[in-house]
Amino acid sequence: MPKVSKLVRLTLAAAIAASGAIATTTITATSAHAAAATSTVGGQITRSEVLQRAQYWLGKSIGYNQGGSYPDSSGRNYRTDCSGYVSMAWHLSYSPDTRAIWDAETYEIPRSDLRPGDVLDSYNDHVILFEKWDDAAHTKFSYYSFGSTPVSHVQGMSIDASRIDGHANGDYHARRYKKIVDDVQTRPSKVGVYHPANQTYYEGDNAGSTLGSAMFGNPGWKPIVGDWNKDGVDSIGAYDPDTATFYESNDNTNVSGSVKFGNPGWTLLAGDWNGDGVDSVGAYDPATGTFYLSNDNSTVAVKTTFGNPGWIPIVGDWNKDGVDSIGAYDPSTGTFYESNDNVNVSGSVKFGNSGWLPIVGDWNNDGVTSIGAFDPNTATFYLSNDNSTVATSFVYGTPGDIPITGRW
Incomplete structure (x- = not known):
């Protein structure tokens, strides 16, 4: 069972001590959104x-x-x-x-x-x-x-x-x-960092300051973020790659659920694959470039191969249809590839420099997920609203941190 501690308000300042290198595979946090729920005939x-x-x-x-x-x-x-x-x-x-x-x-x-x-x-x-x-x-x-x-x-x-x-x-x-x-009001996506030395999540404000922090998980586990309970706010989770077990929290304090999904060594994903307003899990096999997506945190609803082995998976609502779909980032060329149907490439763009890490989010709250990048050597974030130009950049965290994104 993961260890947890209550979310507390603090300033980042010197709270994060540098340690270790960023994991070779970055966990991609979904840009969760208040998608249109599927109505019933004649209902709300x-x-x-x-x-x-x-x-x-x-x-x-x-x-x-x-x-x-x-x-x-x-x-x-x-x-x-x-x-x-x-x-x-x-x-x-x-x-x-x-x-x-x-x-x-x-x-x-x-x-x-x-x-x-x-x-x-x-x-x-x-x-x-x-x-x-x-x-x-x-x-x-x-x-x-x-x-x-x-x-x-x-x-x-x-x-x-x-x-x-x-x-x-x-x-x-x-x-x-x-x-x-009326739709549930959504929040713009914001970045944060995960400090692997003490399993601490820091939620940022896209301007270099900290909104809150929490400890969750055990050493060696990977961070993940999502809206697990359809409240329109993202909270944290953690993935044990040795046992392929995912732990989620609805209050950034207690474990609200856990599930085994995928195989050890795979990358865990989170996204609203069916537009019901709740993020559920997925998994990515880096050896084959295969995605496995679940709508119920149990069974595989979609199995699809996208990109090439060794690419980094990304998740977002690229076309404002209220449903998250997959994408992939080629670290050798710095190229993002997006898919609207989980099969075909719907768009691609180069962004960032060699060695940077991909991030995605709805930075301007327009309902469309766009891209960004994190320079792990300087802890600098670069965010784009048009998948082309840099809308904002700022330093947050310290070298060695893992970037996360969500609607805090």
């Missing part, structure tokens, strides 16, 4: 999931036809017109018309309070799905519509335009679906 649904569902019909050659239907991502059919499209986005059990959306499914709100997943409904004619305000003054907005073939995504529409999507502005009323719920 988050705003982010509404927009994800709306995007499913976008770009498809679906003909506008009030007598036709088309399936959502799970195969449930909805009518192929404006109100059927909104019904699909809201995951309703049926396809009401614009009048029923008004009368049965929504209530009126001020236009100034429109939020993602709300609608502008013209009782007798048309309904559009509000995406977001395009400016702070709430004078322009973006929306999704199925008023004609194909489904459209319109940006920069004036809220005061005489006509919106072909219909008189004055006929529209701002309405809110009765079962829509």
Whole structure:
């Protein structure tokens, strides 16, 4: 059983004494996020999931036809017109018309309070799905519509335009679906360090200061970070590579669960592989470049080979779909490779210098994981928001520390 000690507030200062070299394989901490939970038909649904569902019909050659239907991502059919499209986005059990959306499914709100997943409904004619305000003054907005073939995504529409999507502005009323719920507010990813000499985790603020620290695990164990209980906050864990046993903590103090996964010598991963808002484990076999991902911390849901043997695994939500997927870092060239489907390369970029260690996180809280690097010789972090330029850099920890990332 790992030894633990209570999280305490302190300044880093001289608390970390230099010791040893960084382990040859870096444990990658997932950039956990408050992903849209999967709704049930006719049940509560988050705003982010509404927009994800709306995007499913976008770009498809679906003909506008009030007598036709088309399936959502799970195969449930909805009518192929404006109100059927909104019904699909809201995951309703049926396809009401614009009048029923008004009368049965929504209530009126001020236009100034429109939020993602709300609608502008013209009782007798048309309904559009509000995406977001395009400016702070709430004078322009973006929306999704199925008023004609194909489904459209319109940006920069004036809220005061005489006509919106072909219909008189004055006929529209701002309405809110009765079962829509706000998403859990997420935090930007921050870096930290793990000091292997005394098994201490230090959580940083991306500016060189410490937010908190905790001891967890035993000598020789590897650090890992994730949102184990769906509270939107990452906490710590540890992996015993000799026994392939993972220990997690929900309070950075006590062991809340443990599980054996993978084989001794493999690298443990954590990610939200199915978009349920909870991080679960995965494992990477460095000898073969094979990933094993689990949704229940027990059985293997995905087995896939990506990259080459000896590369370093990374995990992130590269395309803002609410699901973590894999990637790999080639230390010989300093190149990151990302995959959106756990099979194919969706993007690659060189970042950092030889001998640096890869890190990933949603540094600007835009819902997309981006890259960074850690220079172990100087304990300097370099973070990028666009996978190209350095957005910020700072020294944190001491040489010999292992970098970690999470939403503290």
